Amino acid sequence: MKGTRFDKVPRLIRDEWFLGISLLSSVVCLCFGRGMMQGLSNPVVLILIFAWLFVAVLGSIISVVRHADHLALRLGEPFGTLILTLAVTAIEVISISTMMLHGQNNPALVRDTLFAVIMIILNGMVGLSLLVGGWRHREQQFNLQGANAYLSVIIPLAVLSLILPNYTVTTEGPTLSFVQEVFLAVISLGLYGIFLVIQTNRHRMYFILGETPETAHENSHAKSRSLPAHIVLLAAYMAPVVFLTEQLAQPIDYLIEVAHAPAALGGVIIAMMVATPEAISAIQAARTNHLQRSMNIFLGSVLATIGLTVPTMLVISHLTGKTLILGVQHSDLVLLPLTLIVSIVTFASGRTNILQGAVHALLFAAYVVLLFQG
Numbered sequence: 001m002k003g004t005r006f007d008k009v010p011r012l013i014r015d016e017w018f019l020g021i022s023l024l025s026s027v028v029c030l031c032f033g034r035g036m037m038q039g040l041s042n043p044v045v046l047i048l049i050f051a052w053l054f055v056a057v058l059g060s061i062i063s064v065v066r067h068a069d070h071l072a073l074r075l076g077e078p079f080g081t082l083i084l085t086l087a088v089t090a091i092e093v094i095s096i097s098t099m100m101l102h103g104q105n106n107p108a109l110v111r112d113t114l115f116a117v118i119m120i121i122l123n124g125m126v127g128l129s130l131l132v133g134g135w136r137h138r139e140q141q142f143n144l145q146g147a148n149a150y151l152s153v154i155i156p157l158a159v160l161s162l163i164l165p166n167y168t169v170t171t172e173g174p175t176l177s178f179v180q181e182v183f184l185a186v187i188s189l190g191l192y193g194i195f196l197v198i199q200t201n202r203h204r205m206y207f208i209l210g211e212t213p214e215t216a217h218e219n220s221h222a223k224s225r226s227l228p229a230h231i232v233l234l235a236a237y238m239a240p241v242v243f244l245t246e247q248l249a250q251p252i253d254y255l256i257e258v259a260h261a262p263a264a265l266g267g268v269i270i271a272m273m274v275a276t277p278e279a280i281s282a283i284q285a286a287r288t289n290h291l292q293r294s295m296n297i298f299l300g301s302v303l304a305t306i307g308l309t310v311p312t313m314l315v316i317s318h319l320t321g322k323t324l325i326l327g328v329q330h331s332d333l334v335l336l337p338l339t340l341i342v343s344i345v346t347f348a349s350g351r352t353n354i355l356q357g358a359v360h361a362l363l364f365a366a367y368v369v370l371l372f373q374g
Helices: 003-016 017-037 045-077 079-102 109-137 143-160 179-204 215-219 227-260 267-288 293-318 332-347 356-372
Strands: none
Touching: 003 017, 017 045, 017 079, 017 227, 045 079, 045 227, 045 267, 079 109, 079 227, 079 267, 079 293, 109 143, 109 267, 109 293, 109 332, 109 356, 143 179, 179 293, 227 267, 267 293, 267 332, 332 356
């Protein structure tokens, strides 16, 4: 028994070593950040600083999701997936707010990020998950009622947030008036709140398949730390994300400018950072034939992103005096409805195979091509 308490310290260091990298990166940026950013005109320096900060932020986000996942497994479905999606949504709001306030003024950043999240998750993540799960298990099942509940809220919120602003006449361009923004914020929060009541109380079984959901997955995490420990570590990893994202905004803006890349690339980078950890969790769940958990992750992420990010960013935009452009343009006006329609077809039967996965993957490829050649 002697030394047992101290034996936990090496394990903590071994498991949470990336926290040291996050904190060290923050200290380096705090002390030497201004001098480093002055060297962005050098392509090598630009690439190195961008890669370093991107990995630091992404690693911190992955660690946040890891601890959120442990909390999720302790609480069970559907509360577990809810915690996971809320943690990632909080990171997304922090990232967008930080870049919007401290980076180059980009009124379309929120729109570009929301659209990128939808494309990455509903096409990229769904496509890869269904391909991996279908290839290994041929056909997979999920609760059809849960999928219908998700899509019944995602579709109207996506259309009202990203398509409707193109057709309102009260203001010029793809924007909304103050009254329209208040209405959008209220219905977004209202619909999401009603959905939470359905998910966590009245119809919990819609989001569970069978009586033993994710048993194998839970057993693989049976030796996780205590609940308070995971909460503290989650907060500790969350803190550097705010500061490091602010630093990352500068090389992103400079990279877009010197490379003559589309302005939407900034939103894509944010979406990649926040979606990657959940993509890993969703693909792993599909691979182990837990498609219900995978579906809860990717559909829950899209719903939380629209239902919570849009109202939050509308409030922040008014507090900071920033204009928000919400309506998608050009080819995106085709890709968004097409993605929503294909998602309805994919989740219409309660069963999936590699065909649906291939369709979503090809739609994601189309999004990438049109991003640069739209």
